[in-house]
Amino acid sequence: MVNQWIETAHDRGASDIHFEPLDKDDRLRVRMRVDGELRGVETVNDGRKVIARLKVMAGLDVNERGVPLDGRIKFSASGGGRGGLDLRLSTTPCMGGEKAVLRLIDSSRLGMSLEDLGYTKRMLDLYRPHTLAPYGLLLHVGPTGSGKTTSLYAVLTSLNRTEINIQTVEDPVEYDVAGITQTQVSHDLGLTFPRVLRALLRQDPNVILVGEIRDPETAEIALEASMTGHLVLSTLHANEAVGALIRLLDMGMTPYSIAYALRCVVAQRFARRLCEQCRKKVTPPEALARLIGPGRAIYTGEGCKACQRTGFSGRIPLYEYMPMSDALKKAAYGETTPDALQAVAARSGMITMFEDGLEKASAGLTSIEEVLRLTKGLRTSPRSTAHRRPTTSATASSSGAAPRPSGTGSAPAARPAPPRQTGPQARPTSQSDVIPGVRPAPARPGAPRPPRPPGVR
Numbered sequence: 001m002v003n004q005w006i007e008t009a010h011d012r013g014a015s016d017i018h019f020e021p022l023d024k025d026d027r028l029r030v031r032m033r034v035d036g037e038l039r040g041v042e043t044v045n046d047g048r049k050v051i052a053r054l055k056v057m058a059g060l061d062v063n064e065r066g067v068p069l070d071g072r073i074k075f076s077a078s079g080g081g082r083g084g085l086d087l088r089l090s091t092t093p094c095m096g097g098e099k100a101v102l103r104l105i106d107s108s109r110l111g112m113s114l115e116d117l118g119y120t121k122r123m124l125d126l127y128r129p130h131t132l133a134p135y136g137l138l139l140h141v142g143p144t145g146s147g148k149t150t151s152l153y154a155v156l157t158s159l160n161r162t163e164i165n166i167q168t169v170e171d172p173v174e175y176d177v178a179g180i181t182q183t184q185v186s187h188d189l190g191l192t193f194p195r196v197l198r199a200l201l202r203q204d205p206n207v208i209l210v211g212e213i214r215d216p217e218t219a220e221i222a223l224e225a226s227m228t229g230h231l232v233l234s235t236l237h238a239n240e241a242v243g244a245l246i247r248l249l250d251m252g253m254t255p256y257s258i259a260y261a262l263r264c265v266v267a268q269r270f271a272r273r274l275c276e277q278c279r280k281k282v283t284p285p286e287a288l289a290r291l292i293g294p295g296r297a298i299y300t301g302e303g304c305k306a307c308q309r310t311g312f313s314g315r316i317p318l319y320e321y322m323p324m325s326d327a328l329k330k331a332a333y334g335e336t337t338p339d340a341l342q343a344v345a346a347r348s349g350m351i352t353m354f355e356d357g358l359e360k361a362s363a364g365l366t367s368i369e370e371v372l373r374l375t376k377g378l379r380t381s382p383r384s385t386a387h388r389r390p391t392t393s394a395t396a397s398s399s400g401a402a403p404r405p406s407g408t409g410s411a412p413a414a415r416p417a418p419p420r421q422t423g424p425q426a427r428p429t430s431q432s433d434v435i436p437g438v439r440p441a442p443a444r445p446g447a448p449r450p451p452r453p454p455g456v457r
């Protein structure tokens with residue numbers, strides 16, 4: 001039963017599985033977090049047995065029920081080709097027994113190269129030079145389970161060779177990598193982020209990964225290190241790229257050190273990937289076409305056996321890329337509001353998550369509804385960016401039926417119904433900028449060709 005849940009969770013792309021006692025009758029509720037949302041799976045009897053089974057799998061003492069415990073489970077999924085799965089178990093005593101949470105860490109993602117991460121070619125060309133720089137700070141932000149650590153480890157993997165000393169401080173160490181010195185913080189032993197970071201700076205590192213910048217002290221050391229000849233990679237809790245800049249300023253970092261040290265910020269989150277077996281090109285309804293720009297192809301998953309009728313299979317990350325341009329550095333010195341910083345970033349080289357999502361939706365990798373759902377409420381969502389594109393915003397806002405993905409209003413308005421019809425109006429996808437290693441939607445035989453100008457053969 002436990003194995004089945006783990007496999008289901010892996011298949012659904014869940015980040016965590018929760019097991020919690022419901023009542024005195026030993027019933028246990030099982031839920032999974034998928035795309036950041038907790039969803040019920042089922043309620044079972046014999047809850048204590050399930051918890052005990054989990055503890056055995058993690059090598060923990062079944063009889064120790066009064067204290068919180070942590071363990072690690074190596075799980076090989078059946079069905080082949082899915083690779084190993086690394087799981088972290090944590091248990092906490094509670095009313096009715098113990099609650100257990102399993103965090104899924106996909107070790108098949110370990111050793112991924114930058115090309116495997118789902119960056120568009122355009123974004124990768126902009127991002128890669130930062131990873132090769134001799135010093136500076138690279139920040140990735142996003143919700144828990146958005147793949148930040150995987151992204152940073154791909155950078156480390158690309159730099160992992162004899163001439164480069166790579167050291168990390170993490171809580172906890174998620175991936176085991178030969179050739180990299182990884183240190184786990186331990187609050188019991190007083191090994192905090194700042195303390196480990198100071199120690200490893202005395203070990204002549206070239207590249208440092210700081211698992212997360214949570215406090216001003218860590219932020220300060222990380223910034224200092226990146227100004228003194230080290231490439232520092234880290235994550236920070238923020239929803240969007242500009243949020244990282246604001247967090248650093250809020251933590252009391254000086255505009256000078258931020259401007260000097262920070263190279264770029266990447267925000268990321270996962271979208272559901274369209275099923276390759278049943279995805280189909282559709283013509284967007286007029287209001288949507290106005291929002292996403294004319295002539296853009298979009299796709300929908302019709303649902304088939306391969307994807308359990310959902311139309312989706314697997315996940316693909318969406319990214320927002322914000323370089324620390326000269327204009328943005330200058331803006332950080334001023335009395336700025338988040339909106340003002342955002343506006344400057346937008347004018348100076350930022351690729352918003354919506355733009356990235358749009359490109360991926362046009363390549364048939366995800367649906368436009370997914371992109372709108374995931375960018376809803378972001379400062380860079382289409383409604384907020386509309387003022388930069390007068391032609392789009394003027395027409396979109398004049399139509400009552402225009403979708404308002406960034407609004408705080410009701411959900412249905414923000415999620416336009418998937419368009420169904422195809423027609424000769426559908427233009428072919430521009431596939432010039434698809435993701436390396438990712439198969440875009442194939443041109444269908446018999447798909448309508450664009451009209452040719454007269455006189456051209």
Ligand SMILES: [Zn+2]
Binds near residue numbers: 308
């Ligand atoms: Zn399908």
